Amino acid sequence: xxxxxxxxxxxxxxxxxxxxxxxxxxxxxxxxxxxxxxxxxxxxxxxxxxxxxxxxxxxxxxxxxxxxxxxxxxxxxxxxxxxxxxxxxxxxxxxxxxxxxxxxxxxxxxxxxxxxxxxxxxxxxxxxxxxxxxxxxxxxxxxxxxxxxxxxxxxxxxxxxxxxxxxxxxxxxxxxxxxxxxxxxxxxxxxxxxxxxxxxxxxxxxxxxxxxxxxxxxxxxxxxxxxxxxxxxxxxxxxxxxxxxxxxxxxxxxxxxxxxxxxxxxxxxxxxxxxxxxxxxxxxxxxxxxxxxxxxxxx
Numbered sequence: 001x002x003x004x005x006x007x008x009x010x011x012x013x014x015x016x017x018x019x020x021x022x023x024x025x026x027x028x029x030x031x032x033x034x035x036x037x038x039x040x041x042x043x044x045x046x047x048x049x050x051x052x053x054x055x056x057x058x059x060x061x062x063x064x065x066x067x068x069x070x071x072x073x074x075x076x077x078x079x080x081x082x083x084x085x086x087x088x089x090x091x092x093x094x095x096x097x098x099x100x101x102x103x104x105x106x107x108x109x110x111x112x113x114x115x116x117x118x119x120x121x122x123x124x125x126x127x128x129x130x131x132x133x134x135x136x137x138x139x140x141x142x143x144x145x146x147x148x149x150x151x152x153x154x155x156x157x158x159x160x161x162x163x164x165x166x167x168x169x170x171x172x173x174x175x176x177x178x179x180x181x182x183x184x185x186x187x188x189x190x191x192x193x194x195x196x197x198x199x200x201x202x203x204x205x206x207x208x209x210x211x212x213x214x215x216x217x218x219x220x221x222x223x224x225x226x227x228x229x230x231x232x233x234x235x236x237x238x239x240x241x242x243x244x245x246x247x248x249x250x251x252x253x254x255x256x257x258x259x260x261x262x263x264x265x266x267x268x269x270x271x272x273x274x275x276x277x278x279x280x281x282x283x284x285x286x287x288x289x290x291x292x293x294x295x296x297x298x299x
Contacts, residue, residue: 113288219235
C-alpha cells in the first residue's frame, strides 16, 4: 500500500481509537486496516500499537511517529490545496455539520446557492444539535448558534440572532408574567440542553449592566423546535431565537415577557478544526456564507 494511505490510517487510528472506526471512515474492512498498520510497523521496524486481548495502546515510538505523520499529512494537504487554488474551479467534498432547525431553514438554501456556483463541489450535510467533535468526525465546517465550548476551534462569525423570552397566553393567564429576571425561579422554564449554560439566562437592564437568572423546569430538549412547540402548548417559558418565534408572536400564539429588558444576541458561527492551513474550498465556502447571511433576517 502507498505510504500516504498507511500514514493516514495510522493517524486516524490514534485519533479515533479503534480499527472499526477507521475502517468505517475509510470504507474498507477492519482486517485491511489491521494489515496496513502491520505493514507500516514492518517498514519502520518498530511497534507503533501495543495490542492485547482487551486494549490497544499507542507505544512511545507510536506517539512520536503520530506527531510527525500528522505534520506530513498536513503538509501534503497544504501543498495539494495550494495547487488546487490555481485551478479554474473548486473541487472536492465538504462535510458540513448544521443544527437541525436553523440548518433546514437558513443553511440549506445557501448551500444550494453555493453548489450552483461551484458544480464540481460535493457537500455532505450532517444534521445535529449537539456539539460534534470536528476532528474525530472529520467535519470541515460546523455551523452553530452560540459560542463554541471548545476554545481551540477556529471560529468565524456569520451573523447574530436576537432572542425573545416567550410563553403562551394560556400559560401567562395561569401562572402570571414575571416582572424581573429573578421571578423566573418561580416559573416552569423550557431548557435547551444543546447550549452551554442553557439553564442560565442573561438580561440587559435599562440603566446598564446585566442580570442573570438560573432557571429550571420539567422539560428539556436539545432541539429548539421542540421547545417552541412546548411553549405554544403552554408548558412553560422559553428563551428562543427571533427567527424561530417571530411568526408565533405575530399570530398571538406566544407573548413576549420582560419586553423592557434586552437579551444578548447569540452569534452564529462557522467552526473549523484547529489547523494552520484552511483548504481553499472551506475558505471559499465560509466566505460565501458570510456574504449570504448578511442578507438574512435573523434579528
